Amino acid sequence: MALVEIRDVFKSFKREAQTVDVYTGLTIDFEEGSYTALMGPSGSGKSTLLNLVAGLDKPTSGTVTVGGATVSSMSPSQLADWRARTIGFVFQSYNLLPVLTAQQNVELPLLLTNLSRKERADRTALALGVVGLSDRLDHYPRQLSGGQEQRVAIARAIVADPTLILLDEPTGQLDAKSSEEVLELLRRLNKEFRKTIMMVTHDAKAADHASTVLHLEKGVLLERAGVAT
Amino acid sequence: MKFLPLVIANLGRHKLRTILTITSVALALFLFASLRTVGTTLDAGSQASSAQRIITQNSTAFVIPLPMSYANRLASVPHVTEVTWANWFGGKYGDGKKFFAQFAVDPASYLKMYPEFLIPEEQKQAFLKERSAAIVGEGLIRAFGWKVGQNVTMQGTIFPGDWTFTIRGIYRPTLKEYGDDSFMFHYDYLYEKYPDRVTPGWYIMKIDDPNVAPQVAKTIDDQFRNSSAPTKTGTEKAFAAGFASMWGNVKLLMSTIGMAVVFAILLVSANAMMMNQRERTAEVAVMKTVGFSDRRIFGLVITEAATIALTGAILGLGAAILLPTVTGFGDGGFLPGFHVTTGTALVGGVVAVVLAIASGIFPAWQAARLPVVQALRRVE
Ligand SMILES: Nc1ncnc2c1ncn2[C@@H]1O[C@H](COP(=O)(O)OP(=O)(O)O)[C@@H](O)[C@H]1O
Ligand SMILES: [Mg+2]
Numbered sequence: 001m002a003l004v005e006i007r008d009v010f011k012s013f014k015r016e017a018q019t020v021d022v023y024t025g026l027t028i029d030f031e032e033g034s035y036t037a038l039m040g041p042s043g044s045g046k047s048t049l050l051n052l053v054a055g056l057d058k059p060t061s062g063t064v065t066v067g068g069a070t071v072s073s074m075s076p077s078q079l080a081d082w083r084a085r086t087i088g089f090v091f092q093s094y095n096l097l098p099v100l101t102a103q104q105n106v107e108l109p110l111l112l113t114n115l116s117r118k119e120r121a122d123r124t125a126l127a128l129g130v131v132g133l134s135d136r137l138d139h140y141p142r143q144l145s146g147g148q149e150q151r152v153a154i155a156r157a158i159v160a161d162p163t164l165i166l167l168d169e170p171t172g173q174l175d176a177k178s179s180e181e182v183l184e185l186l187r188r189l190n191k192e193f194r195k196t197i198m199m200v201t202h203d204a205k206a207a208d209h210a211s212t213v214l215h216l217e218k219g220v221l222l223e224r225a226g227v228a229t
Numbered sequence: 230m231k232f233l234p235l236v237i238a239n240l241g242r243h244k245l246r247t248i249l250t251i252t253s254v255a256l257a258l259f260l261f262a263s264l265r266t267v268g269t270t271l272d273a274g275s276q277a278s279s280a281q282r283i284i285t286q287n288s289t290a291f292v293i294p295l296p297m298s299y300a301n302r303l304a305s306v307p308h309v310t311e312v313t314w315a316n317w318f319g320g321k322y323g324d325g326k327k328f329f330a331q332f333a334v335d336p337a338s339y340l341k342m343y344p345e346f347l348i349p350e351e352q353k354q355a356f357l358k359e360r361s362a363a364i365v366g367e368g369l370i371r372a373f374g375w376k377v378g379q380n381v382t383m384q385g386t387i388f389p390g391d392w393t394f395t396i397r398g399i400y401r402p403t404l405k406e407y408g409d410d411s412f413m414f415h416y417d418y419l420y421e422k423y424p425d426r427v428t429p430g431w432y433i434m435k436i437d438d439p440n441v442a443p444q445v446a447k448t449i450d451d452q453f454r455n456s457s458a459p460t461k462t463g464t465e466k467a468f469a470a471g472f473a474s475m476w477g478n479v480k481l482l483m484s485t486i487g488m489a490v491v492f493a494i495l496l497v498s499a500n501a502m503m504m505n506q507r508e509r510t511a512e513v514a515v516m517k518t519v520g521f522s523d524r525r526i527f528g529l530v531i532t533e534a535a536t537i538a539l540t541g542a543i544l545g546l547g548a549a550i551l552l553p554t555v556t557g558f559g560d561g562g563f564l565p566g567f568h569v570t571t572g573t574a575l576v577g578g579v580v581a582v583v584l585a586i587a588s589g590i591f592p593a594w595q596a597a598r599l600p601v602v603q604a605l606r607r608v609e
Pocket of ligand 2: 046047048168
């Protein structure tokens, strides 16, 4: 059984009078431990797919299951709970709360657990260590570079030890060097820590890091491209 | 508790805005408590006066006294809780150009009947102990330059002779309206010189319910109708009713202004909370993707609003409670006895809680039901 199973998903948005059909019967699996890059033009439904998997949005019909749990039929409070344990989400920008330090930002998901203050501090330090920012604990987002901000966001995405990490154009606003650092980090998370990763990207170089590249065109899966390193 | 740093961090985001909002809440509660205290202070004053006291005089003429035996009979009339009596002395001091009232009173019961005369406890005790002692209003003290312990001699006009009194105490009225230029001494001092002539000039009774004053007055007057000294009983001051209703209007005005101020501040702080939330749409969306439930988000926003409202309330109410003491505002002058009552402090607390909830509930509700997907799209 695959970690993520998408079965016959229809998704449409109503905008004023017209209806936008993003997915009309999408079926696809994402295996545990896989690292998938999702590519495709703007408006093809990449973000929508991540939102459906994270339970941030519901399919119009069809089912989404993650690790055996049917995401598409959970209640909002069940979802919040489940998301805190299962999903780490990273966006292109505005990931961090500007009023919290790097450490506090990373600790955020742990506030929702029963961990003690000490355990939370330990795990926060560990996560920031993994992303190589142990020396930036007390920095606020505005005191960090774009690349560092994204690494803090990744630290927050992994701190609660989720099974699945979703990233929506994580390198979209970064220069080449910072992008490389972030991508290298993601590869390590996949290889060393066996994290399952789904990453939306426009950048072919970024997609090269993934083991699977998926092309979406108007909600249709056009191509499953070759496996990289 | 572990979410507290998050709330504090959010409060620190726009320090100036937070401080201004807290200040407006503080100011609102300060005004609210102070205006309400004007009302309760006036109330305390008028409660101590007229409405609860009735006076029995001789119905034939004010100058004709009443028998001493009436004291016990009046005390047994239903609703009467205290009885005291007084006499008009009519003395002349010095050249007699400055007129002031002198009363021979039954010391202990009279002072108990008029709590609006404030007398330091040791002066009161000294006055009660000594037969020739007198208690004098501070206005008279000022006018004549008298001092405590000084002997004052007057010529009696109704009760001839030289009368020497020792000033043992100075009273200060809780309200200016009560006057501060009376001279009071022991009834017995008068009585022992003229035992054949002296009986109480009038009786003053306290009743347990101002509303029954007319019935009690009628009961008393009926009781003495066919005696040798028929009586006429009425509330302490004829204008008592008018007096009370006038203050009633002032109180209504005060509390209306108070509530209007609180309502205005409610709008101010609700607006500030809403501005805060609008700016944080993206952050709330991020928190939800992290796993914060709608209810938790709601709680955090409400807590933030509550922190602002309650901090402001503590400062405002605290100032209202402490300021009269620190500045001595309540010690005399315009509103003697001005202090925030426990009731006002409690009402202020309730107002603060309502303010906290009312200013936070709308932004909290908005944040809680914020659709994450839309919010994220707006950001990108
Ligand atoms: N919340 C929404 N309301 C209306 N239309 C939406 C919404 N989300 C996505 N869409 C539409 O669905 C399509 C797919 O959007 P999206 O998944 O964001 O594309 P991508 O991330 O690939 O650029 C687009 O046409 C977009 O306009
Ligand atoms: Mg997108």
